[in-house]
Structure formats: structure tokens, C-alpha cells
Amino acid sequence: MGRGRLIELEAAVAVARRRSFRAAAAELGLSTTALSQAIADLEARLGVRLFNRTTRSVAPTPAGEQFVAEVAPALTAIREASDAVNQHRATPTGVLRLNTSAGAARRILQPIIFEYLDRYPEMSVDIVTEGKLIDIVREGFDAGFRLAEQVPADMISVPLGPSARLIVVGAPAYLAARAAPHTPADLAGHDCIRMRLPAGTVYRWEFEKDGEQLLIDPSGRLTLDEPNLIREAALAGYGLAYMSEWDVAEAVRDGRLVQLLAEWTPAFPGLSLYYPGGRHVPAGLRAFIDLIHERRRQGEG
Numbered sequence: 336m337g338r339g340r341l342i343e344l345e346a347a348v349a350v351a352r353r354r355s356f357r358a359a360a361a362e363l364g365l366s367t368t369a370l371s372q373a374i375a376d377l378e379a380r381l382g383v384r385l386f387n388r389t390t391r392s393v394a395p396t397p398a399g400e401q402f403v404a405e406v407a408p409a410l411t412a413i414r415e416a417s418d419a420v421n422q423h424r425a426t427p428t429g430v431l432r433l434n435t436s437a438g439a440a441r442r443i444l445q446p447i448i449f450e451y452l453d454r455y456p457e458m459s460v461d462i463v464t465e466g467k468l469i470d471i472v473r474e475g476f477d478a479g480f481r482l483a484e485q486v487p488a489d490m491i492s493v494p495l496g497p498s499a500r501l502i503v504v505g506a507p508a509y510l511a512a513r514a515a516p517h518t519p520a521d522l523a524g525h526d527c528i529r530m531r532l533p534a535g536t537v538y539r540w541e542f543e544k545d546g547e548q549l550l551i552d553p554s555g556r557l558t559l560d561e562p563n564l565i566r567e568a569a570l571a572g573y574g575l576a577y578m579s580e581w582d583v584a585e586a587v588r589d590g591r592l593v594q595l596l597a598e599w600t601p602a603f604p605g606l607s608l609y610y611p612g613g614r615h616v617p618a619g620l621r622a623f624i625d626l627i628h629e630r631r632r633q634g635e636g
Contacts, residue, residue, distance in 0.1 A: 466533030
């Protein structure tokens with residue numbers, strides 16, 4: 336099969352999965368115009384419409400659903416065969432697609448992603464950030480990054496190393512006018528900057544000390560859904576924040592924020608890479624996993 340015909344099949348599967356020509360084009364590294372033309376050529380060749388298009392949505396027709404269901408496994412087999420051959424190369428080549436949260440992406444970009452690109456110049460990395468968990472197999476990703484406790488049970492998990500910790504912080508100006516909390520119950524007298532989760536619910540602050548566990552539904556006038564915004568609000572003195580220690584470490588070190596209730600916020604397992612088991616691991620992903628193991632050994636040494 337010519338490369339042009341293969342692109343048409345890949346385009347059809349990507350559009351069916353992403354329900355968007357723009358998103359599918361980005362996934363395949365094509366322009367939206369080129370992808371639309373590939374779909375049009377495929378439909379003309381088959382003599383049947385595969386997708387219903389409106390200005391707001393794209394959805395497979397019944398014929399499109401049947402076509403994609405039968406073609407997708409064959410494309411997977413082709414990719415796995417190519418990856419198997421790729422194992423014999425001196426260095427891997429291709430695209431590594433990763434799904435993660437924005438916060439996790441910031442943590443892995445400098446120590447891992449940049450080194451991976453430097454080490455394997457024939458590899459490209461495509462990172463998509465979003466707050467909610469998705470099915471990385473169905474959405475066409477090679478792997479994902481999440482906190483260890485969020486990794487789906489049916490996935491293989493590779494810890495990145497250091498533990499994570501959420502801490503309570505406040506600006507000195509805010510604390511100058513209020514007594515610092517000594518227990519989680521004292522938070523009732525404070526403005527707390529609340530965090531809205533991707534699912535739409537407001538995060539309840541979790542505390543633990545000597546086996547005692549508490550969940551606090553914080554009260555406050557400001558609710559945000561992005562860690563950088565929460566940090567900026569805390570720095571500006573608009574309340575106490577409860578967020579990743581990594582996100583506020585510099586501000587705590589230089590005194591712009593004060594850590595509170597430290598004995599109530601123990602560490603927990605940090606970020607992990609995860610990927611599906613029971614299938615061939617592409618050479619590019621295998622090299623990425625090896626790099627993570629290498630960095631962990633360096634950190635433990």
C-alpha cells in the first residue's frame with residue numbers, strides 16, 4: 336500500500352477517535368486542509384460517506400464506524416511491526432505521544448523531555464495536557480504521566496522517583512492580620528483559596544497526623560482551577576492555599592510564602608509514567624522508560 340493510501344486510513348481513524356479535524360490533523364502532523372483532502376479522497380475511492388460534518392462537530396456515519404472498527408486493528412499491527420523493526424536501529428525514530436496534566440508536564444519537561452530529545456534526535460515528542468484522566472489507548476497516546484494514586488489499575492506504572500506533598504501556604508501580609516492556624520480546624524477562621532477540579536467539584540483539603548485523617552471543605556471568596564493562578568492569589572495575600580510543594584518551593588524558600596500545618600501534610604507517592612501492558616512496547620517508549628530508570632538511579636546514588 337502506498338504511503339498516500341496509508342495516510343488516508345490513519346486520517347480516518349484519527350478523526351473518528353478525536354471527533355475533530357483540527358485535533359486529528361495535529362495528532363498526525365498534517366494541516367487541516369491536507370487531512371480534509373485525505374478523507375475526501377478516501378470517501379471518493381470507497382464511494383461512501385464516512386463522516387457527517389457540521390460547523391460544530393464531526394461524527395462517523397454507520398459506514399464510517401464499521402470501516403474504522405475494521406481498519407484500526409490493522410493499522411495498529413502495521414505500527415507494531417514498524418516498531419519491532421525499529422528495535423534494530425542504533426537509535427529510535429518516530430513520535431512519542433504523552434498525555435499528562437499541565438503541572439506534571441512542567442515537572443518532567445526540563446529533567447526528562449529535553450534530555451530525551453537531545454539523546455534521540457530522530458524522535459519527536461507530542462505532549463497533550465489536560466486535567467481529567469482519559470483512556471490513553473483509545474485516544475492514541477503511547478503513555479501518560481499522573482500521580483501514582485491516579486494511575487489506572489490495568490496500566491504498567493513506572494515511578495519517577497521523589498515523593499510528592501501538598502502543603503498549606505500563606506503570604507506574610509495575610510498572616511500579619513490573622514492568627515496562623517495550628518490545626519486543620521483553625522482553617523474555619525480563614526479565607527481559603529479553593530481549587531476546582533477538572534470534574535467540576537471543589538477539592539476538599541486532606542490532612543493526616545498520627546493516623547488521624549481529616550477532610551476539610553475550605554471556605555473562601557476565591558475559587559480557581561489552575562495552580563499558577565492559586566499561587567499568584569496566595570502571593571497577593573488573598574487567602575491560604577493548599578497546593579503542591581513543588582509549585583511553591585521557591586516562594587517558600589525566599590519568604591514570600593509561609594508554610595503552615597506542616598505536621599498535618601505528610602508526603603505521598605509522586606508522579607509515575609504509565610502505559611498499557613500486554614502489548615508491544617515501541618522502541619521510542621522503551622528508550623524513554625530506560626531514561627526514567629537512569630534518572631532514578633542517579634537520584635538515589
